[in-house]
Amino acid sequence: MDISRHPVALVTGGSRGIGAAAALALAERGYDVAITYRNKTARANEVAGEIAKLGIRSLAIQGDITLQADRERIFAELGAWSGRLDTLILNASGGLERDLLATEPDYPMHINRDAQIALVDAALPFMPAGSSIVFVTSHWAHLYGQIVDIPVYAPVAASKHAGEQALRARQKELADRGIRLIVVTGDLVEGTITPKLLDRAMPGLAAYRRNMVGQLPTAGDMGEAIAAAVTDNALASGSTIVVGGSLESLPRPE
Numbered sequence: 001m002d003i004s005r006h007p008v009a010l011v012t013g014g015s016r017g018i019g020a021a022a023a024l025a026l027a028e029r030g031y032d033v034a035i036t037y038r039n040k041t042a043r044a045n046e047v048a049g050e051i052a053k054l055g056i057r058s059l060a061i062q063g064d065i066t067l068q069a070d071r072e073r074i075f076a077e078l079g080a081w082s083g084r085l086d087t088l089i090l091n092a093s094g095g096l097e098r099d100l101l102a103t104e105p106d107y108p109m110h111i112n113r114d115a116q117i118a119l120v121d122a123a124l125p126f127m128p129a130g131s132s133i134v135f136v137t138s139h140w141a142h143l144y145g146q147i148v149d150i151p152v153y154a155p156v157a158a159s160k161h162a163g164e165q166a167l168r169a170r171q172k173e174l175a176d177r178g179i180r181l182i183v184v185t186g187d188l189v190e191g192t193i194t195p196k197l198l199d200r201a202m203p204g205l206a207a208y209r210r211n212m213v214g215q216l217p218t219a220g221d222m223g224e225a226i227a228a229a230v231t232d233n234a235l236a237s238g239s240t241i242v243v244g245g246s247l248e249s250l251p252r253p254e
């Protein structure tokens with residue numbers, strides 16, 4: 001076991017997009033960073049290499065967070081690598097994958113709620129008092145049931161909302177351990193896969209949001225917001241950080 005002098009972060013889905021940006025932003029703030037990825041080994045190793053260039057330890061761990069055996073292996077590798085975890089970034093999500101939905105209709109709930117809770121359960125034995133858990137979500141998921149849905153995204157929004165609520169229900173338990181829960185919610189994020197998929201189903205959606213709120217956030221903006229929240233010791237548990245357009249800018253049902 002290698003015990004580092006640096007704080008340690010685990011970022012799920014850290015091989016691209018918001019996860020990769022958050023991993024790099026944390027590394028720039030002095031965190032040793034482990035990332036998980038499902039199947040893009042070369043891309044994950046590239047992110048880990050960028051972290052290592054900063055003089056920070058990095059680790060890329062392959063695994064499907066919806067599978068118990070993979071979760072157990074992820075934390076076994078993490079434990080052997082560091083022995084502790086100061087920050088857990090729950091970034092990996094899904095629910096728009098046609099191949100998975102064809103065989104597993106409940107996949108959105110499995111990955112966006114059940115797997116998130118299971119990851120927290122697996123992480124808690126490694127997390128000392130003063131640690132943080134960050135749940136990364138979208139405005140449409142954070143406000144699910146209060147705003148007009150994007151039909152193709154509704155199963156993802158519903159399941160991510162359920163995941164957030166399940167985590168918030170455990171906030172006292174986490175607080176008793178000295179662990180903060182922070183939620184970071186983002187607008188459509190430029191350059192990531194989700195707005196591309198949504199724009200195919202609803203052409204003009206991204207342009208509509210740009211017209212509504214101006215410039216949309218990038219993955220880098222989200223990563224910086226996540227890292228800033230983690231390192232802001234004054235930020236109370238249960239806080240919600242909004243990135244991009246305000247929540248009030250989203251249309252409500254008539």
